Amino acid sequence: MSKNTNHQWRVACYPESNELISENHFTWTSAPIPEPATDEFLVRTICLAPGPAQRGYLEQSQSQFFGEPIPIGDVMRGRGIGEIVSSRHPNYSEGDIFVGSLGWQDYSIQKPHGSEFVFSTRKIVSPRTPLSLHLGILGQAGGTGYFGMLEGANIKHGDNVLVSAAAGGVGSVAGQIARIKGAGNVVGITGSDAKCAWLCDEVGYTAAINYKTDNLDQKLGQLFPDGIDVFLDCVGGEILDTGLKHLAMHARVAIAGFIATQYLPGPATGPANYNNLLFKRARMQGFVYFDYWDRYDEAETQLAKWYDDGLLLNTEYLTEGLENMPAALADLFTGGNRGIAICRVSADAV
Amino acid sequence: MSKNTNHQWRVACYPESNELISENHFTWTSAPIPEPATDEFLVRTICLAPGPAQRGYLEQSQSQFFGEPIPIGDVMRGRGIGEIVSSRHPNYSEGDIFVGSLGWQDYSIQKPHGSEFVFSTRKIVSPRTPLSLHLGILGQAGGTGYFGMLEGANIKHGDNVLVSAAAGGVGSVAGQIARIKGAGNVVGITGSDAKCAWLCDEVGYTAAINYKTDNLDQKLGQLFPDGIDVFLDCVGGEILDTGLKHLAMHARVAIAGFIATQYLPGPATGPANYNNLLFKRARMQGFVYFDYWDRYDEAETQLAKWYDDGLLLNTEYLTEGLENMPAALADLFTGGNRGIAICRVSADAV
Known part of the structure; x- marks a missing residue:
């Protein structure tokens, strides 16, 4: 990650129904880091979680479930955890840890959301190390x-x-x-x-x-x-x-x-x-x-307790680097991963 | 029905998997009316209820669900309602109305059963007229x-x-x-x-x-x-x-x-x-x-109330005569019936 550039994976084309998802379906681009407007904040992506549903975002046949496919040329959608690096929202401050739909990119402009499907986002009140835990055993x-x-x-x-x-x-x-x-x-x-x-x-x-x-x-x-x-x-x-x-x-x-x-x-x-x-x-x-948005806190508290008590193993399966997101997603369809797929985009602490 | 003879439908052969069930799979026989032993009673069949499961009793392929097929030559199994005409059981008296697995026959020897699958049987405490109601809207x-x-x-x-x-x-x-x-x-x-x-x-x-x-x-x-x-x-x-x-x-x-x-x-x-x-x-x-054996009374009471209140129509679809049981069963697979299939074997009151 360059500190002055926002690298992004954008949708290049949609996979055929019998085609494996791969890097061919995405384009690697760079852009300046955006500035938050009023009530927005800028999030530095720390980790992304590749998930099978992400393939569904790219197929017309899945639109009844995932909505219309992400338009060609748009940044690929994806859930992640990040740090707020600048904010123009009163309740979200620099240094806060945020989980939500960050997209396959180094930086994203965010604002608070409710419990909307896919887009549920929230500030992590008591972040734990490594932050990837919040995408893994403490997350989705x-x-x-x-x-x-x-x-x-x-x-x-x-x-x-x-x-x-x-x-x-x-x-x-x-x-x-x-x-x-x-x-x-x-x-x-x-x-x-x-x-x-x-x-x-x-x-x-x-x-x-x-x-x-x-x-x-x-x-x-x-x-x-x-x-x-x-x-x-x-x-x-x-x-x-x-x-x-x-x-x-x-x-x-x-x-x-x-x-x-x-x-x-x-x-x-x-x-x-x-x-x-x-x-x-x-x-x-x-x-x-x-659907259990209103019980996330309960689940997170319980899962964290089991983790602290040594009852719950962190089964994270790490891929390093935003550039490897397409391969990490493809792994889910070929059985390449072993545990919770996490792609580390940047370090927990700057 | 002859008052001195027990007519019976016995299993003649099993249907092929793609064959419609018909009279060809049964044999019409006659026998003397049996006598109850100690703790048994004799039931005169009033009505039988043809049901799709009855075909399942005749197929090896269904044995995991219905048990072994009824042996060739045995009286065909079937649920019905009848009147106790002689009894050697202290709790079951002549004139009592009894619902259970009577078989495709004019008379059967019965004894009380529990909640065993298919064989759940019981005395009807407050019989209603026509008694076929207890096989229909008040029954299964x-x-x-x-x-x-x-x-x-x-x-x-x-x-x-x-x-x-x-x-x-x-x-x-x-x-x-x-x-x-x-x-x-x-x-x-x-x-x-x-x-x-x-x-x-x-x-x-x-x-x-x-x-x-x-x-x-x-x-x-x-x-x-x-x-x-x-x-x-x-x-x-x-x-x-x-x-x-x-x-x-x-x-x-x-x-x-x-x-x-x-x-x-x-x-x-x-x-x-x-x-x-x-x-x-x-x-x-x-x-x-x-499975709801212990709630039959609740269901019967509620259904009877709805019926009395004019909210529940009796959708009974009557076939007359034990000799027509095979045809009544076949109807269920060809859509011949309209409502609850009932076969009347004898009159409610003798």
């Missing part, structure tokens, strides 16, 4: 795991829990929260033996399944002889469908995403085993972190 | 509509409601309960213009859609400009999938069955639009009438 990944387990899945002591994309940002936190909440078995599904080992040895999963080499159906049968009580799914497709086959009575399936099918061309397939919801009197429910 | 159809709307769908005042198989037994009650509970629009999906007219003119639906001739997707868009809050689905397949496309925020989908896909050969398809559960923070939940 942690909060999604927290509300997913507590609200989406209504987890209870003794529940046997399955998490898909377990080595991803949400999954690596969700499994830990399940364990902290007194779950029975906590099983994660991921795409490599190395990630399986990491989930069990470091993150605290009871067992892990490599969906690329294991027979998922068989493994679920072995690992859940009494069925799955809680299933947090982030991937959809065959993994969701196979998981539904193994539900226990009164199971709760929390849907956090469907990265496996969302960007496929052609008509998507649905989970045929949804009929097990009837046979097992189970429920499947979608949940979105941003 | 009414109870499924009641618990489906109240528990499965958690209906709230003002909800806009969609019911599939609306002219079926459950659907014809569920729509009425939605209306009684203060729903906004109550829209039913069925398979003929005559049934559409019946739903709107007599049953009290706000609007009806003929899925065979209407464009379901378009119609749902027109009838639910603000989306569907409550969807009670009994059919699955394309109707479920299209309904999911039109969910409102925080919608509740109650799954009562999937007659459209359950008996199809080959791999079933699932509802691709389940992803709307996430976008709309909605839930989809299966529910089964038999």
Whole structure:
């Protein structure tokens, strides 16, 4: 980062539905650092959090969910944490730490927002070091795991829990929260033996399944002889469908995403085993972190306490440098990351 | 019915997965009327209730849900209401009215059961005339509509409601309960213009859609400009999938069955639009009438009150004669019935 230049990734073109997202879809540009107007402030980006939804911002087919695609030539949208470096807003001062939609750039002009979808932004009252924690276990990944387990899945002591994309940002936190909440078995599904080992040895999963080499159906049968009580799914497709086959009575399936099918061309397939919801009197429910805006403080306080108590591992997976944001986003679709994807743009302290 | 003979329908063979159920799968036999042993009693069948699940009793592919298929040569299983004509059980007397798994026959030996799946049986404390009410709006159809709307769908005042198989037994009650509970629009999906007219003119639906001739997707868009809050689905397949496309925020989908896909050969398809559960923070939940065993009295009392108050129409669809049970069952799969299928085996009073 140059202190006098604002580097930015701008949208160059939209990916085809079967095309992997890559640097080809963005243009690297530079501009002067902007000046805040009245009631605005200037934020220096410290970290950005690449998220699968960011691909959705670039596709007409996803516009019903994410709004119209970001116009070609605009700065790419993205959630991050930063420091206020100059302010013309009475409640936001130089040195304050701010989390919100900073965009893929070194500096951005911001103002306070409410709980609008994607744009929820706020000043961090008690910043913790490293500040990336507020994008990770104390931020969207942690909060999604927290509300997913507590609200989406209504987890209870003794529940046997399955998490898909377990080595991803949400999954690596969700499994830990399940364990902290007194779950029975906590099983994660991921795409490599190395990630399986990491989930069990470091993150605290009871067992892990490599969906690329294991027979998922068989493994679920072995690992859940009494069925799955809680299933947090982030991937959809065959993994969701196979998981539904193994539900226990009164199971709760929390849907956090469907990265496996969302960007496929052609008509998507649905989970045929949804009929097990009837046979097992189970429920499947979608949940979105941003809906719990008024409980962020509760989640952050609890997650921070678990972290301080050594119960919650920071599963941050760091990429260095704004210039590597496109690659960090692409990693989410190829399984390149292991934990919560964070891209460090500048140092915590100047 | 001969007073000295017990006519019975016995299982002759199992239907192929793509074969319609018919009289060919049963054998009509006669036997002497049996005598109850100690703690047993003899029940004269008054009415039987044909139900889609009865086909499931005859298929290996359904055994995970219904248990092993009924052995060839056994009397066909079926729920009914009858009068105790002789008893060797202290709590069950001659003249008592009894509801339970009577089988497709004139007489059966019974004893009290608990809340076992399918076999839940009980004495009717305050029988109402016609007794078929206890198989219909006061029985399984009414109870499924009641618990489906109240528990499965958690209906709230003002909800806009969609019911599939609306002219079926459950659907014809569920729509009425939605209306009684203060729903906004109550829209039913069925398979003929005559049934559409019946739903709107007599049953009290706000609007009806003929899925065979209407464009379901378009119609749902027109009838639910603000989306569907409550969807009670009994059919699955394309109707479920299209309904999911039109969910409102925080919608509740109650799954009562999937007659459209359950008996199809080959791999079933699932509802691709389940992803709307996430976008709309909605839930989809299966529910089964038999689970609410300890609340049957509450449901029956409430349903009877609505009936007495003229709020709940008896949508019974009568077939006369035990000999017509196979045809009455087949009707459920071809849309031949209109309302709650009841087969009258003998008169209420002898």
